[in-house]
Amino acid sequence: MNLQHYQHDLPFEFENGEIIENLTIAYHTAGKINPEKNNIIWVCHALTANSNVFEWWEGLFGENDLFNPNDHFIICANVIGSHYGTTNPLSANPKTNQPYYRDFPTFTIKDFAKAHQLLADYLNIKEIDVLIGGSLGGQQALEFTLLDKVKVNNLVLLATNAAHSPWGIAFNESQRLAIEADSTFNEKKDDGGNNGLITARTIAMLSYRTYQIYEEKQKDENHISDFFRASSYQKYQGQKLADRFNAYSYWYLSKAMDSQNLARDRKTLEEALHTIKAKTYVIGISSDILFPVSEQKYIADNIPNATYFEIDSIYGHDGFLIEIKALNKILKELA
Amino acid sequence: MNLQHYQHDLPFEFENGEIIENLTIAYHTAGKINPEKNNIIWVCHALTANSNVFEWWEGLFGENDLFNPNDHFIICANVIGSHYGTTNPLSANPKTNQPYYRDFPTFTIKDFAKAHQLLADYLNIKEIDVLIGGSLGGQQALEFTLLDKVKVNNLVLLATNAAHSPWGIAFNESQRLAIEADSTFNEKKDDGGNNGLITARTIAMLSYRTYQIYEEKQKDENHISDFFRASSYQKYQGQKLADRFNAYSYWYLSKAMDSQNLARDRKTLEEALHTIKAKTYVIGISSDILFPVSEQKYIADNIPNATYFEIDSIYGHDGFLIEIKALNKILKELA
Incomplete structure (x- = not known):
């Protein structure tokens, strides 16, 4: 294209x-x-x-x-x-x-x-x-x-x-709060809010996927309380987005989604x-x-x-x- | 008692x-x-x-x-x-x-x-x-x-x-990432990670409740892109926990939940x-x-x-x- x-x-x-x-x-x-x-x-x-x-x-x-x-x-x-x-x-x-x-x-x-x-x-x-x-x-x-x-x-x-549903707005609000809780979001630089964006994307994954697909793809055993595959998967997905996107666009776009109301x-x-x-x-x-x-x-x-x-x-x-x-x-x- | x-x-x-x-x-x-x-x-x-x-x-x-x-x-x-x-x-x-x-x-x-x-x-x-x-x-x-x-x-x-399920671990990991993205979590003070904790609790609410209950209790109209009830509800629930709890306990307790494996x-x-x-x-x-x-x-x-x-x-x-x-x-x- x-x-x-x-x-x-x-x-x-x-x-x-x-x-x-x-x-x-x-x-x-x-x-x-x-x-x-x-x-x-x-x-x-x-x-x-x-x-x-x-x-x-x-x-x-x-x-x-x-x-x-x-x-x-x-x-x-x-x-x-x-x-x-x-x-x-x-x-x-x-x-x-x-x-x-x-x-x-x-x-x-x-x-x-x-x-x-x-x-x-x-x-x-x-x-x-x-x-x-x-x-x-x-x-x-x-x-x-x-x-x-x-x-x-x-x-x-x-x-x-x-x-857009109250449920969808709540999911987006949690993501915005994650970005806002990262104090670098208020620093005027292109990667401001980067750690917050990583978190936000991991929250979004929980709304995009299902219990069943995590069960099938991210199951493991024999760990006490660290190194779970599901934890690594969340971090991986968050970092992957942060490598190609920015927290400001993400924050604003989530608000656009919330605005959906044809009425x-x-x-x-x-x-x-x-x-x-x-x-x-x-x-x-x-x-x-x-x-x-x-x-x-x-x-x-x-x-x-x-x-x-x-x-x-x-x-x-x-x-x-x-x-x-x-x-x-x-x-x-x-x- | x-x-x-x-x-x-x-x-x-x-x-x-x-x-x-x-x-x-x-x-x-x-x-x-x-x-x-x-x-x-x-x-x-x-x-x-x-x-x-x-x-x-x-x-x-x-x-x-x-x-x-x-x-x-x-x-x-x-x-x-x-x-x-x-x-x-x-x-x-x-x-x-x-x-x-x-x-x-x-x-x-x-x-x-x-x-x-x-x-x-x-x-x-x-x-x-x-x-x-x-x-x-x-x-x-x-x-x-x-x-x-x-x-x-x-x-x-x-x-x-x-x-504990990969899905449950993923929900907890997102909450820990929210706390860790708040840089005050590394400052040695009792309210370190407070904004991260607020975010974490709002994520938890999305796992504790349902689409339907948000639909019934948090619905409103006539806003463009701000002041939605669902957004206020998330912030209220997050702040309410932060007023009575601390980010360190929360972070560790979520890991304890992840550790559940009777086998x-x-x-x-x-x-x-x-x-x-x-x-x-x-x-x-x-x-x-x-x-x-x-x-x-x-x-x-x-x-x-x-x-x-x-x-x-x-x-x-x-x-x-x-x-x-x-x-x-x-x-x-x-x-």
């Missing part, structure tokens, strides 16, 4: 009224838009993913996969605040020429959709054949569809929700969902404890032309990235 | 070979041992509870409750390492006359049982009518029973396990459980995600004279402290 950047010339106003200048959106594309302009696949990435969907959704997106650049124009744009190239807390604030860090505005899922609509305008995209996203990406896909500026023919929502500035959740005209595939993972299947069923029940699918998996929320075979089976008619 | 202290005169050796002097055990009692010595109820407390069981298990233990001091001699001893009076990381190390902090030995559930056996010897208790504990307390009750020095007639195990120094888990002669009540909470009911069923399946009970509750692991009516119903024949 090719990395490109779109630079927005006008001030960008966030949902909370704050304004930034020089918004840049990083995005990857693969393939070409066909003459009929009916082969566009737009992907919304999850919390810490980049815009190169071939890297993190292998087996579903790739040269030889269901969604491939021979048949489709595939595009994925990095969200506001993310480490991977779109304007984020480590970007230079034009007013100070220093990184924003904690002076970055608090943004929402609605801000993601608004920003990516600017990119769609720039690329002259008026119709999307398949708009697809899981988790935070699914939240964004819903808001983008509700903007009703681009015609979405097929909408695919995985392991996501229409309004805000609309009448009700039900009515908002009811306006969606796209043929919609809503996919839940049976063991997901962060976005339980009840949330996906609720979406499917309220979008007029929606079908609910459930993938039986022990991987929990992460199943939407792992259960590739099941996803191919459900989505094959879209390719 | 009356608070008392037992001071052990000899060096106390931990499972890992380390030794401390001047072990003190804090314990509460209520009621009197009857002439037949068959009315002793011994309670093992959970992670952050004190030894005054009337305070935290109201409705089951109290003047007018099932287990009351008119009929029973009720005793609960504080575990090694706990903030509530037994020798712990804030106690003075006789070698330095300064608190141990992180120089305290790492201890295990087996150390709890060994220490409380010393107290039983001192009180000349050779037979316990009911030994009862939930969570960490249940882990300890199992080890105490397996010491086979005191005859246990009835054993009541709630929301506990015979070996260590024995042949197998199954064989260890098979040697228990007490009439055993094993009680699981349907929605417990930290100690799922499968762990309690396993215990009940392997103790010869055991019966499994399940309390249908949306409170998760905390149900063992909350579902008082259901507990009274199950345990009434023991009073």
Whole structure:
């Protein structure tokens, strides 16, 4: 996929009224838009993913996969605040020429959709054949569809929700508290809050996975009170994220997830969902404890032309990235 | 209940070979041992509870409750390492006359049982009518029973396990990482790691409760990305613990929980459980995600004279402290 950047010339106003200048959106594309302009696949990435969907959704997106650049124009744009190239807390604030860090505005899922609509305008995209996203990406896909500026023919929502749950907010709050308890988060440097970020990611893993998968993969014996595999696994996962991400982006993105509520500035959740005209595939993972299947069923029940699918998996929320075979089976008619 | 202290005169050796002097055990009692010595109820407390069981298990233990001091001699001893009076990381190390902090030995559930056996010897208790504990307390009750020095007639195990799970260890590791990421944890003062402790407790809440209970109690609307009730609830619970506990005790106690493995120094888990002669009540909470009911069923399946009970509750692991009516119903024949 090719990395490109779109630079927005006008001030960008966030949902909370704050304004930034020089918004840049990083995005990857693969393939070409066909003459009929009916082969566009737009992907919304999850919390810490980049815009190169071939890297993190292998087996579903790739040269030889269901969604491939021979048949489709595939595009994925990095969200506001993310480490991977779109304007984020480590970007230079034009007013100070220093990184924003904690002076970055608090943004929402609605801000993601608004920003990516600017990119769609720039690329002259008026119709999307398949708009697809899981988790935070699914939240964004819903808001983008509700903007009703681009015609979405097929909408695919995985392991996501229409309004974030108190349970999900509590998980995110614990992660933010972990970052804030690391006093380096207030030091103005790019790796501020690094140890807090490591902890936060380990908390997130507990919401992405399940008892059963830890039981199967991290079991060991013969230790007294140290050196357990489960402990090493937590530290490994935390460090792995800290090596590729930053605490500021993570802190802000978790707040964006909390902001998900399609009913805000609309009448009700039900009515908002009811306006969606796209043929919609809503996919839940049976063991997901962060976005339980009840949330996906609720979406499917309220979008007029929606079908609910459930993938039986022990991987929990992460199943939407792992259960590739099941996803191919459900989505094959879209390719 | 009356608070008392037992001071052990000899060096106390931990499972890992380390030794401390001047072990003190804090314990509460209520009621009197009857002439037949068959009315002793011994309670093992959970992670952050004190030894005054009337305070935290109201409705089951109290003047007018099932287990009351008119009929029973009720005793609960504080575990090694706990903030509530037994020798712990804030106690003075006789070698330095300064608190141990992180120089305290790492201890295990087996150390709890060994220490409380010393107290039983001192009180000349050779037979316990009911030994009862939930969570960490249940882990300890199992080890105490397996010491086979005191005859246990009835054993009541709630929301506990015979070996701690990789999932449980991972939850505890995230909590320890939160404490360690707070750099004040390495400063030698009693409130070191306080912000980390706040975070750790909020993580623990996510293992003690459920999606459903957050949905019912912490739901709100009309916020953009701040001031959510679920966020406030997390902070409130974290601060509430930090006001009564310390990060050092918490860190060490979580490691003790991880150490639970009845098979260590024995042949197998199954064989260890098979040697228990007490009439055993094993009680699981349907929605417990930290100690799922499968762990309690396993215990009940392997103790010869055991019966499994399940309390249908949306409170998760905390149900063992909350579902008082259901507990009274199950345990009434023991009073």
